[in-house]
Structures are given as C-alpha cells and as structure tokens.
Amino acid sequence: MKKDNLVRIGKSLLQHGKHNDRIYILKMAPDDGEIIFDSIEKLQEKYSYGKIIGKIPESISSLFEKKGFIREAWIEGFFQRKENVFFMSKFFDLKRSKDQKNEVIPDKKNIFETTHHTVFPIKNLTGKDVFSLKKLYRKVFKTYPFPVHSAFYLYQTMRNNVFYSGIYDRGKLIAAASAETDFKNLNAEMTDFAVLPEYRKKGLASLLLSHLEKRMAPKGIQTFYTIARSASYGMNQVFASASYLFSGKLINNTEINGSIENMNVWFKNYSPETNF
Incomplete structure (x- = not known):
C-alpha cells in the first residue's frame, strides 16, 4: 500500500495521503501561517481528505480557530518547556468527526501493578x-x-x-x-x-x-x-x-x-x- 507523502512548506512539514485520509501538519513554523493555509486549502480541494490535523504552537492557535479548527489535545511545554502545543483538527466528513467507539481511558487510580518477570536484557x-x-x-x-x-x-x-x-x-x-x-x-x-x-x-x-x-x-x-x-x-x-x-x-x-x-x-x- 502506498504511504502518505511528506512535503516541506517553508520551514514547516506536512504529511498527506489517502492511507490515513488526512493532511497532518507535523511541524508548524509560526511564520508560515499564510503559506500553510494556502497549501492545505489547495491539497484539500484536490484530494478531498476526511481530516486535517496539526501540531500547532499555542501562540498561533487562534489563527487556526478562525479557520474552523478545534483543539483535540495538547502537550504542556512541548517547545523547550516554554510553550505548549495544541493538536488542532478540522473535519470534512461528518462520520469521521464522530467518536462511536466505547474506549476506556486508564486512570492511575484503577490500574493494576505489573510484575516484571522478564529475564531478558x-x-x-x-x-x-x-x-x-x-x-x-x-x-x-x-x-x-x-x-x-x-x-x-x-x-x-x-x-x-x-x-x-x-x-x-x-x-x-x-x-x-x-x-x-x-x-x-x-x-x-x-x-x-x-x-x-x-x-x-x-x-x-x-x-x-x-x-x-x-x-x-x-x-x-x-x-x-x-x-x-x-x-x-x-x-x-x-x-x-x-x-x-x-x-x-x-x-x-x-x-x-x-x-x-x-x-x-x-x-x-x-x-x-x-x-x-
């Protein structure tokens, strides 16, 4: 199966393709906002992907919110412990935007202790x-x-x-x-x-x-x-x-x-x- 493509736009890095049916902004340079929006818009028009997602510095997240992106997750101190990153997404397929799976999130209060029996280095x-x-x-x-x-x-x-x-x-x-x-x-x-x-x-x-x-x-x-x-x-x-x-x-x-x-x-x- 053909894998998704990696594309460098300015100082930023995108992955896109039908394998994951998405555009993924892997690295978002703060100064690339205009060219990134132009690039993902052209890719979306051409391929009609179900989702766009990006790892976006918190300082420019409002630019993505104005374009209809929502925050799905975040990581504190992702950039040198000085700035957070937001996982921001935009869906183009209603079915894809719905979480229909009943998945349980483990909590440290209810997990069991694992005994390590391995003798393998x-x-x-x-x-x-x-x-x-x-x-x-x-x-x-x-x-x-x-x-x-x-x-x-x-x-x-x-x-x-x-x-x-x-x-x-x-x-x-x-x-x-x-x-x-x-x-x-x-x-x-x-x-x-x-x-x-x-x-x-x-x-x-x-x-x-x-x-x-x-x-x-x-x-x-x-x-x-x-x-x-x-x-x-x-x-x-x-x-x-x-x-x-x-x-x-x-x-x-x-x-x-x-x-x-x-x-x-x-x-x-x-x-x-x-x-x-």
Missing part, C-alpha cells in the same frame, strides 16, 4: 538490528502510519535522531520501541511499541518505556509524550502507570492494521526528581 538497537526490527514490525502491524516494514526507512530514522531499544530472546527480537527526538525543542515522542503476542502481559512495554526515558533524559529531553491507540487499553495503561497525563483524544485519526483509529495523547515533563 534490554539493548540499544543499531543499524545491525534493522532487519530484525523490520521482521518484528511486520509480525505485529499489518499496516502502519509510517513505513516501519522497510529496513531502509528504519535505518534512515536511526540516522535522524530516532533511538530504538529492544529485547531479544535466544537471538529473536521479541519487543521494541523508539524515542523520536526533537533536540531543538527538547521533546521526544515515545512510539513504535511492538511486542510479539506470545510475550505480552509480561511488562515488556513498561520496561522499554523506562529504558528509553533513562536514555533520553541525560541528552537534555525535558518533555516526553506519546500518541497511543485508544483501542489498546494495555498500551494506555503503560503510560498511565508511568505517571503520564492524558490530555485528549484524536478522533478517527490514524490508519493502523486496516482501519482508522482514535488516538490518545499522553505527556510527562521531566525534572531531576522524576522517577523512571
């Missing part, structure tokens, strides 16, 4: 691991928003400030996750979690999350966040138990395993007292 993954990583992602994800089934893509991300950690068992990669870092803005997205079915419910995702946080904090990362599948109670539970704050749901946002899914946004700000 956690490894910092490198270019030597990309084929094992590709194989793992192919087994776990039939489809995915980004081309993680490509060893070349995974290798390229490793060269561009994406850090992967993984767990091997007898030479087989059984679990992995990544931290997609933005060193300029001191934040990292904790993402791409995958655990083989036969190794689930052993606390491996929580171990990977803690491991990645401990790797990133000394590098200066101050805000950690994730955009997790709302349908995956277990994955959301991992972040709730790690003291992340739930800040909103992105309705019918992302194509995973053949369907457009809701996504939950969680974040945590780092301080020297933070317990990983």
Whole structure:
C-alpha cells in the first residue's frame, strides 16, 4: 500500500495521503501561517481528505480557530518547556468527526501493578538490528502510519535522531520501541511499541518505556509524550502507570492494521526528581 507523502512548506512539514485520509501538519513554523493555509486549502480541494490535523504552537492557535479548527489535545511545554502545543483538527466528513467507539481511558487510580518477570536484557538497537526490527514490525502491524516494514526507512530514522531499544530472546527480537527526538525543542515522542503476542502481559512495554526515558533524559529531553491507540487499553495503561497525563483524544485519526483509529495523547515533563 502506498504511504502518505511528506512535503516541506517553508520551514514547516506536512504529511498527506489517502492511507490515513488526512493532511497532518507535523511541524508548524509560526511564520508560515499564510503559506500553510494556502497549501492545505489547495491539497484539500484536490484530494478531498476526511481530516486535517496539526501540531500547532499555542501562540498561533487562534489563527487556526478562525479557520474552523478545534483543539483535540495538547502537550504542556512541548517547545523547550516554554510553550505548549495544541493538536488542532478540522473535519470534512461528518462520520469521521464522530467518536462511536466505547474506549476506556486508564486512570492511575484503577490500574493494576505489573510484575516484571522478564529475564531478558534490554539493548540499544543499531543499524545491525534493522532487519530484525523490520521482521518484528511486520509480525505485529499489518499496516502502519509510517513505513516501519522497510529496513531502509528504519535505518534512515536511526540516522535522524530516532533511538530504538529492544529485547531479544535466544537471538529473536521479541519487543521494541523508539524515542523520536526533537533536540531543538527538547521533546521526544515515545512510539513504535511492538511486542510479539506470545510475550505480552509480561511488562515488556513498561520496561522499554523506562529504558528509553533513562536514555533520553541525560541528552537534555525535558518533555516526553506519546500518541497511543485508544483501542489498546494495555498500551494506555503503560503510560498511565508511568505517571503520564492524558490530555485528549484524536478522533478517527490514524490508519493502523486496516482501519482508522482514535488516538490518545499522553505527556510527562521531566525534572531531576522524576522517577523512571
């Protein structure tokens, strides 16, 4: 299946395509307002996507509100701990704008403690691991928003400030996750979690999350966040138990395993007292 396209507009970055049936403003430069609105309007006229969503600095969010965008979620201190980011969306399909799924959001007060029984060491993954990583992602994800089934893509991300950690068992990669870092803005997205079915419910995702946080904090990362599948109670539970704050749901946002899914946004700000 053809993946969505990445397009640089001024100093901003967009992703668009029919795979997710959306335009996604991945990076919004404050000075690009006029050209971004012009670009997304032309793309929308041409392709008739169901949704436009963007990660928008709070300081220019009013420009998007005037264009009919609504805030679905936010992350405190996303830009160098000085400014928040808003996830702002505009729907062009009435059905897509409706949340018709009965998904439960974990609360730290009602989650259970996970006992870690793993005896497998956690490894910092490198270019030597990309084929094992590709194989793992192919087994776990039939489809995915980004081309993680490509060893070349995974290798390229490793060269561009994406850090992967993984767990091997007898030479087989059984679990992995990544931290997609933005060193300029001191934040990292904790993402791409995958655990083989036969190794689930052993606390491996929580171990990977803690491991990645401990790797990133000394590098200066101050805000950690994730955009997790709302349908995956277990994955959301991992972040709730790690003291992340739930800040909103992105309705019918992302194509995973053949369907457009809701996504939950969680974040945590780092301080020297933070317990990983």
